Amino acid sequence: MTGRATMALGAASLVLAAAIGGEAWYLWGSPEPTPTSARPVVVGDIDAQSAVDVAATDTAAIFSTSWRSYDAHLSRVTSLMTTDMADRYRTTAGPVRGRVVKSRTDTTTRVAARGVVRATSNEVLALLFLDQRTTTDGGPPAYAARRALVTMVHTDRGWLVANVQTR
Numbered sequence: 001m002t003g004r005a006t007m008a009l010g011a012a013s014l015v016l017a018a019a020i021g022g023e024a025w026y027l028w029g030s031p032e033p034t035p036t037s038a039r040p041v042v043v044g045d046i047d048a049q050s051a052v053d054v055a056a057t058d059t060a061a062i063f064s065t066s067w068r069s070y071d072a073h074l075s076r077v078t079s080l081m082t083t084d085m086a087d088r089y090r091t092t093a094g095p096v097r098g099r100v101v102k103s104r105t106d107t108t109t110r111v112a113a114r115g116v117v118r119a120t121s122n123e124v125l126a127l128l129f130l131d132q133r134t135t136t137d138g139g140p141p142a143y144a145a146r147r148a149l150v151t152m153v154h155t156d157r158g159w160l161v162a163n164v165q166t167r
Contacts, residue, residue, distance in 0.1 A: 040118040048116045051124035054159040055150040056111040059128055062089075062161070063109035067101045081161045082153060107134045117149065124152045124159070130166075 035041065041048055058080040065073050074093055078086035099105070109132045117125040130146040151163040 035118050035120060041116055043119050043121050047121065048119040048124060051119065051152045051154070051159050052114050052116055052126040055124070055126040055152050055161070056114045056128055058161050059130070059148055059150050059164065060109045060111050062164070063130065063132065064107055065100060066106045067104045068106075070097050070100055082155070085160075085162050085164075103136045104138065105134060105136045107132055109133075112145075122154050123162075126150045126152060 033039070058077075061080065062077045074090065074097075078089055081089060109130050111128050112131045113129040115127050117127050119125070126149070128148045128150055130148055132144045132146060134142045134144070136142075147167045149163075149165045150161060152159045153162045
């Protein structure tokens with residue numbers, strides 16, 4: 001090999017190493033951008049949609065109850081929540097239990113539409129539109145439409161419900 005070829009090969013190796021180093025810094029060294037009103041979603045569409053899908057499934061389960069299995073339902077849905085959310089949910093669900101069982105209330109909830117409000121790799125705020133069908137004492141069903149803002153946080157157990165606000 002000639003001296004020129006060795007120099008060209010060395011320069012090409014140096015450029016390639018710099019490119020690999022720059023790519024590695026971009027992928028692993030740069031901090032995640034902060035969501036803003038102009039750019040509320042700072043993760044990929046697949047990641048954000050994955051969290052919203054979990055939010056929809058979990059929220060439908062949380063708001064679907066039956067007087068026949070209220071205690072089992074409470075145990076099952078609190079496993080979908082962060083510890084703080086599960087504690088708050090148990091606090092509010094406890095007093096409701098007596099009314100639900102006494103009136104033999106069944107509620108079925110379905111998510112009619114969903115979307116991302118804000119998303120990072122660790123937290124997603126999802127907007128869900130819920131359709132609910134409730135029967136009491138075997139009477140005719142009552143229907144209600146609700147909105148829910150659901151905060152999901154990513155944990156070592158996957159996406160968990162951290163907060164729910166309904167209207």
